[in-house]
Amino acid sequence: MYGIISHKRISEIGKFQIKDITKISFQYNNPAADRGGTVEDKEKIKEFMEYINNCVVAKKKIQTPMTGYNQMAGLYIGNKEAMSILFYNNFIEINGIQYNMVKNKLSSEKIDDFIKSAAFYDPLIQYISLMTDSKDLKEISNQIMSKYLDEYKKDRVAKELRIADFTINKIDDIQGNADKFNFFADYSERPADMNSYCLAGNGIIKGDWFLNRTSFVYVEKVNNVYRITNMGTGR
Numbered sequence: 585m586y587g588i589i590s591h592k593r594i595s596e597i598g599k600f601q602i603k604d605i606t607k608i609s610f611q612y613n614n615p616a617a618d619r620g621g622t623v624e625d626k627e628k629i630k631e632f633m634e635y636i637n638n639c640v641v642a643k644k645k646i647q648t649p650m651t652g653y654n655q656m657a658g659l660y661i662g663n664k665e666a667m668s669i670l671f672y673n674n675f676i677e678i679n680g681i682q683y684n685m686v687k688n689k690l691s692s693e694k695i696d697d698f699i700k701s702a703a704f705y706d707p708l709i710q711y712i713s714l715m716t717d718s719k720d721l722k723e724i725s726n727q728i729m730s731k732y733l734d735e736y737k738k739d740r741v742a743k744e745l746r747i748a749d750f751t752i753n754k755i756d757d758i759q760g761n762a763d764k765f766n767f768f769a770d771y772s773e774r775p776a777d778m779n780s781y782c783l784a785g786n787g788i789i790k791g792d793w794f795l796n797r798t799s800f801v802y803v804e805k806v807n808n809v810y811r812i813t814n815m816g817t818g819r
Contacts, residue, residue: 590642591686595633597641597678598659598667602633607660610699613653620655621703621740628702633659635698636669639690641676641683653677654692655699671695704742707735709812716810725755725767728803728810733771746776753796766802773797785817 595602608629611620623629636657653670660666670677671692675684712735714728733750735741750773757768772795775781787794802814 591640592642593637593640594667594669594678595637597683600661600666602630602637604661605629605633605659605666606662608632608703609658609660610703611656613651613655621699621705622742623703625702632657632698632702635694636690638688639676639685640687641678642686644675644682644684647682650677650682655695657695700740703740705740706742706745707732707738709815711735712812714810715808719762721758721760721762721765721767722755724810725758725765725769725801725803726752728812729755729769729771729801732812733773736773737776743777743780744782746781747773748776749774763805764803766800769799769801771797771799 606624606629608623609620610622623632650672653672655671657669657671658665658667659669668679671690673692675682676690677683709732712728712732714724714731716724716727718724718727729752733747733752736745736747737749738746750771752769752771754770755767759766772793773787774793778792783794785797785799787797789795799815799817801812803810804813805811
């Protein structure tokens with residue numbers, strides 16, 4: 585144990601060793617603005633765990649309910665979450681208990697840099713939002729579908745899901761009104777890595793493209809922002 589009995593490292597609180605952690609899941613307080621992700625690479629996990637475990641913490645005498653954390657990290661051993669950590673500017677919260685950082689304070693900027701460099705993520709429909717001046721539902725449908733597919737072109741998307749290009753072949757069968765509607769989309773994708781790409785849903789393989797993939801997409805408008813609420817291959 586580190587020094588004074590009330591001063592501990594994160595692994596001591598969790599009663600695990602760094603090598604036990606097999607996955608780290610990250611998220612931000614505002615996931616619509618910043619995406620989290622998952623790290624399963626052993627060396628990257630070791631790098632992050634050694635960084636946060638160098639911090640020495642002490643349980644806060646007064647536990648004050650807080651909001652507005654910077655990042656959250658879920659530490660996993662196998663498929664079981666061993667610890668949840670919320671990172672604030674001046675303290676951290678471990679499994680719902682707040683701790684002051686008394687030595688080797690953690691930097692929110694360093695954690696952010698690590699997430700952006702090491703964590704892969706799967707774009708989720710609830711993070712896709714669109715503001716547009718258009719009043720035409722077909723144009724809005726095309727814009728929000730394009731924005732959704734563009735997310736899968738980003739480097740931080742896991743290679744099994746990442747695409748290099750896409751085309752939207754058809755948008756039709758639009759039902760609803762400007763505040764709540766759904767539509768049918770026919771689109772094609774070119775995977776970034778054909779050998780590792782994991783095809784979910786439908787589509788026809790032709791060369792290095794998956795052609796004529798189809799989805800029904802559900803959209804709602806709240807406070808002048810369009811969001812995808814659901815997607816599926818059938819209504």
